[in-house]
Amino acid sequence: MVQKRTKTAAFLALAFLIIITSGCWDARELNRRAIVSGIGIDRSKEGFLVSLQVIIADEISGKIGRGGTPTSVYSASGRSVVEAMRNVSLKVPRLISTAQTRMVVISEEVAREGISGIVDFLDRDSDLRLSTQLYVARKGTRALDIVSAITPLGRITAYALVQKTELAANELGANFSLEIDDVIRGLLAPGGGPVMNGLNILGDLKKSGDKSNLERTNAQGVVIIDDMAIFKGDKLVGWMDLEECKGLVWAMNKMKKTVVVVKDETDHEEITMDVFETSTATKVDISNPLKPVIQLRVKPQISIREAGTSTDLRDPRVLAKIEEKANKVIAAKLEGAVAKAQGLKSDIFYFGQQIERQNPKVWSRISGQWEAIYPTIEVRCEVESIIRNTQMRDRSYKYNIKSK
Amino acid sequence: MIRNRSRGRTGQQNRNAQNGDSLKSEVSGKNINSSDARAFSGHLKSMLDLIREESGNSPDIVIRQFEIGEPASRQADAAVVFLNGLSDERTINNVVMRSLIEFKPDPNLVTDPDRLMETILNEALASGDCSIHMDWKDMLLSVLSGDTVILLEGCEKALVISTPGGEWRAVTEPSSQLVVRGPKDSFVESIGINISLIRRRIKNPDLWLETMKIGTVSHTHVGIMYLKSLADENLVEEVKRRLHAIKIEAVLESAYIEEFIQDETFTPFPTVFNTERPDVAAGNLLEGRIVLLVDGTPFVLILPTVFAHFFQSPEDYAQRYDITILMRLIRYISFIILLLGPSVYIALTTFHYEMIPSLLLISFVAQREGVPFPAFVEAMLMEVAFEILREAGVRMPRAIGQTVSIVGALILGQAVVEAGIITPVMVIVVALTGIASFALPAYNLSIAGRLIRFCFMVLGGMFGFYGITLGLIALVAHMNSLRSFGVPYLAPLSPFVMQSQKDTILRLPFWTLNNRSRKIGNHKTNIEKAEEIAPLGRPGQQDGSGGNRQ
Numbered sequence: 001m002v003q004k005r006t007k008t009a010a011f012l013a014l015a016f017l018i019i020i021t022s023g024c025w026d027a028r029e030l031n032r033r034a035i036v037s038g039i040g041i042d043r044s045k046e047g048f049l050v051s052l053q054v055i056i057a058d059e060i061s062g063k064i065g066r067g068g069t070p071t072s073v074y075s076a077s078g079r080s081v082v083e084a085m086r087n088v089s090l091k092v093p094r095l096i097s098t099a100q101t102r103m104v105v106i107s108e109e110v111a112r113e114g115i116s117g118i119v120d121f122l123d124r125d126s127d128l129r130l131s132t133q134l135y136v137a138r139k140g141t142r143a144l145d146i147v148s149a150i151t152p153l154g155r156i157t158a159y160a161l162v163q164k165t166e167l168a169a170n171e172l173g174a175n176f177s178l179e180i181d182d183v184i185r186g187l188l189a190p191g192g193g194p195v196m197n198g199l200n201i202l203g204d205l206k207k208s209g210d211k212s213n214l215e216r217t218n219a220q221g222v223v224i225i226d227d228m229a230i231f232k233g234d235k236l237v238g239w240m241d242l243e244e245c246k247g248l249v250w251a252m253n254k255m256k257k258t259v260v261v262v263k264d265e266t267d268h269e270e271i272t273m274d275v276f277e278t279s280t281a282t283k284v285d286i287s288n289p290l291k292p293v294i295q296l297r298v299k300p301q302i303s304i305r306e307a308g309t310s311t312d313l314r315d316p317r318v319l320a321k322i323e324e325k326a327n328k329v330i331a332a333k334l335e336g337a338v339a340k341a342q343g344l345k346s347d348i349f350y351f352g353q354q355i356e357r358q359n360p361k362v363w364s365r366i367s368g369q370w371e372a373i374y375p376t377i378e379v380r381c382e383v384e385s386i387i388r389n390t391q392m393r394d395r396s397y398k399y400n401i402k403s404k
Numbered sequence: 405m406i407r408n409r410s411r412g413r414t415g416q417q418n419r420n421a422q423n424g425d426s427l428k429s430e431v432s433g434k435n436i437n438s439s440d441a442r443a444f445s446g447h448l449k450s451m452l453d454l455i456r457e458e459s460g461n462s463p464d465i466v467i468r469q470f471e472i473g474e475p476a477s478r479q480a481d482a483a484v485v486f487l488n489g490l491s492d493e494r495t496i497n498n499v500v501m502r503s504l505i506e507f508k509p510d511p512n513l514v515t516d517p518d519r520l521m522e523t524i525l526n527e528a529l530a531s532g533d534c535s536i537h538m539d540w541k542d543m544l545l546s547v548l549s550g551d552t553v554i555l556l557e558g559c560e561k562a563l564v565i566s567t568p569g570g571e572w573r574a575v576t577e578p579s580s581q582l583v584v585r586g587p588k589d590s591f592v593e594s595i596g597i598n599i600s601l602i603r604r605r606i607k608n609p610d611l612w613l614e615t616m617k618i619g620t621v622s623h624t625h626v627g628i629m630y631l632k633s634l635a636d637e638n639l640v641e642e643v644k645r646r647l648h649a650i651k652i653e654a655v656l657e658s659a660y661i662e663e664f665i666q667d668e669t670f671t672p673f674p675t676v677f678n679t680e681r682p683d684v685a686a687g688n689l690l691e692g693r694i695v696l697l698v699d700g701t702p703f704v705l706i707l708p709t710v711f712a713h714f715f716q717s718p719e720d721y722a723q724r725y726d727i728t729i730l731m732r733l734i735r736y737i738s739f740i741i742l743l744l745g746p747s748v749y750i751a752l753t754t755f756h757y758e759m760i761p762s763l764l765l766i767s768f769v770a771q772r773e774g775v776p777f778p779a780f781v782e783a784m785l786m787e788v789a790f791e792i793l794r795e796a797g798v799r800m801p802r803a804i805g806q807t808v809s810i811v812g813a814l815i816l817g818q819a820v821v822e823a824g825i826i827t828p829v830m831v832i833v834v835a836l837t838g839i840a841s842f843a844l845p846a847y848n849l850s851i852a853g854r855l856i857r858f859c860f861m862v863l864g865g866m867f868g869f870y871g872i873t874l875g876l877i878a879l880v881a882h883m884n885s886l887r888s889f890g891v892p893y894l895a896p897l898s899p900f901v902m903q904s905q906k907d908t909i910l911r912l913p914f915w916t917l918n919n920r921s922r923k924i925g926n927h928k929t930n931i932e933k934a935e936e937i938a939p940l941g942r943p944g945q946q947d948g949s950g951g952n953r954q
Contacts, residue, residue, distance in 0.1 A: 031772040060770060061770040129758075
């Protein structure tokens with residue numbers, strides 16, 4: 001009885017000691033952390049120049065702000081990204097915490113040389129999320145400049161940029177959010193590569209990181225979402241233009257909303273339409289394995305937003321004609337994007353994977369030659385747009401003028 | 405005479421020492437237990453002397469001697485004994501005394517005291533509740549409970565007339581379990597009134613009442629009430645067995661009994677339900693539960709109980725069912741907040757900053773700038789301060805209570821934030837936790853939650869969500885191991901009883917609940933075999949692992 005009690009007491013004491021002596025695992029108070037919102041990676045003499053955009057929380061919501069900038073950029077060089085980040089700690093008094101990072105910008109210079117090492121770091125790191133967005137800073141703009149920029153709307157540039165990307169994707173449809181795991185998927189595609197959103201600074205590069213940038217209604221340096229970068233493997237090979245970007249987004253079935261402009265034949269005025277709902281189906285015809293035919297079937301639903309014509313938009317025949325024109329415009333965008341990608345020999349649309357999914361046997365036969373086949377494959381775009389509504393008015397007020 | 409008595413007492417002591425019977429056991433000091441029949445010596449004067457001697461000549465024991473019979477003929481000496489203050493003097497004067505004084509018995513009767521007593525009982529007394537006692541100890545106890553005793557010269561019995569009286573708190577609104585809609589009466593400190601409050605709600609001969617006295621010194625009345633046809637027989641037997649096994653000197657509150665009869669002592673969770681509302685007691689009786697009433701407290705015990713029981717309020721059945729479901733969900737949510745609120749905050753800020761939404765994190769970081777303590781210390785400080793405030797508020801005289809809450813909540817909270825010692829979020833978390841603890845209808849569960857909350861804070865502060873998760877697993881395992889009189893504590897959920905889900909977390913409309921044995925009836929299948937129920941307070945079982953469920 002007594003022995004048993006002693007044993008129990010000893011056991012409890014041991015259990016208690018285990019808890020007490022093991023300490024607080026990896027506890028770290030919030031005011032011991034430097035929270036990184038964005039990472040910029042540039043080329044430097046040693047290898048990489050990594051710039052970290054650190055949030056200065058006091059300046060954003062604290063009562064004890066000193067009137068400084070909402071973010072602060074710390075950068076250092078190293079032979080690899082991780083080494084450079086460790087070197088940053090010479091400048092930062094707190095633990096660099098990257099779990100809230102939403103943006104990683106890679107300069108075009110680095111991107112052209114290959115991003116596989118960087119992507120591996122982003123993938124491997126336990127703190128960084130796979131939902132972090134990846135960007136390429138266009139030539140002439142360093143990643144450091146992007147990370148240091150101050151934006152009037154949204155105090156943290158990195159978060160504001162991610163919001164901009166998502167908004168632009170939802171409104172204009174010339175780009176879409178590309179996260180680390182999307183990029184890795186692109187890197188894995190045979191004969192293909194990832195695409196990435198480009199970033200650029202419009203206006204004065206030097207003013208964009210200055211606090212005075214906030215003091216003018218017309219900011220002197222603004223970070224904008226630029227065209228999309230095309231990679232072949234892990235190397236950047238080219239850029240799409242705006243219309244091609246839309247085609248790219250469409251072909252990859254990422255289109256949410258975009259705008260289409262056609263000319264009306266009656267009085268040669270422009271009719272502008274919103275595509276508010278669309279889907280793209282990809283079909284592969286492999287009757288001839290060496291000449292596969294890709295069919296892109298797009299079904300956009302359209303709403304007319306702006307009509308400078310006097311056409312009677314109540315007339316189904318008129319609408320059918322407009323639909324016809326919209327089909328052509330949309331198909332042209334898709335074809336342009338595909339042609340550009342084929343020209344760059346990068347299968348960014350995962351056509352190879354489509355073939356593999358539909359017919360693995362054929363794919364195993366042609367996969368070795370895919371690099372050669374891809375630029376020659378035929379891509380047919382079938383667009384069947386439907387005008388669903390004409391918003392608040394059916395005819396323009398011009399129709400009434402004419403009918404009088 | 406006296407020699408006889410003392411010998412009898414020693415004999416009694418010896419017997420007690422041998423069989424260890426708790427209820428009849430000897431208590432030193434005031435002895436009212438000389439239950440030897442020879443105490444009824446038949447000699448009136450010595451009987452009265454004995455009463456005086458045993459009660460230490462207490463002035464509140466009134467002994468009135470008089471003679472029965474017409475003054476002209478033969479008279480019998482008699483005495484009336486009652487306790488001043490506990491008995492109703494008006495009844496004694498108007499009923500007992502008048503009956504006796506106006507009683508003119510046959511002169512022949514006067515010579516036969518036994519027959520005289522019966523005649524008084526049958527013909528003279530204008531009182532409903534009277535009986536003849538043969539036992540000295542019983543007789544004395546009834547005097548001490550407010551009954552009136554008539555002793556006759558030459559008679560070795562006592563006539564006991566029930567004359568309950570004395571001052572009791574009137575039936576008022578309950579102070580701890582309030583409702584907006586529903587009955588507004590509450591139990592009082594008198595077991596008699598409490599029983600009547602229940603009887604008034606269930607007018608049915610099926611409602612059985614058994615009483616016993618517990619407390620070797622206090623001799624407190626304890627009533628066991630149940631609906632014969634609904635309550636499980638084994639359960640009633642088990643309750644009685646456990647009640648008989650109680651060894652205690654005095655019972656001043658039902659909690660004394662609760663601690664003796666509960667299945668598991670080493671748990672923060674209450675395994676016996678209590679209420680001061682007669683409608684709750686009646687409702688639970690109708691569900692087949694057993695109600696224990698203890699004299700001297702307005703809180704009755706209800707058993708068996710389950711965890712979900714503590715989230716039910718009598719108002720649930722007075723409001724619409726859809727609203728009730730929402731209210732019950734809110735109670736469960738507030739229990740979770742009460743348990744985990746501060747610990748989740750600590751874990752999030754010290755371990756899992758990545759889980760906080762970015763903009764919220766910025767706000768947290770900004771607040772934490774310049775705060776000297778780690779989140780854990782901060783939380784502990786605030787929680788302890790809050791507990792102090794609450795304790796002060798409960799014990800304070802009501803007039804000062806207001807001041808405490810103003811000083812505590814407003815000034816302290818405000819100042820501590822402005823001084824930069826505590827972050828405003830912490831104040832929000834602590835305040836939310838505090839309010840959540842008040843949202844629970846059962847106070848004993850809410851204090852259990854307050855206790856466990858501190859364990860979770862330590863776990864959260866040391867190991868983050870990992871520790872909290874381990875703690876939750878341990879907590880659920882522990883709750884699963886609990887039994888309330890054989891009924892698993894998490895009963896309708898684990899083991900899962902589909903039928904009971906209608907009125908556990910949900911409360912479906914009444915017409916779906918019209919199954920009479922809707923709760924305990926289903927639990928019957930879950931009640932473990934009688935031998936598995938941990939025997940309580942039984943010597944020789946404490947070291948055995950069989951009865952010890954921890």
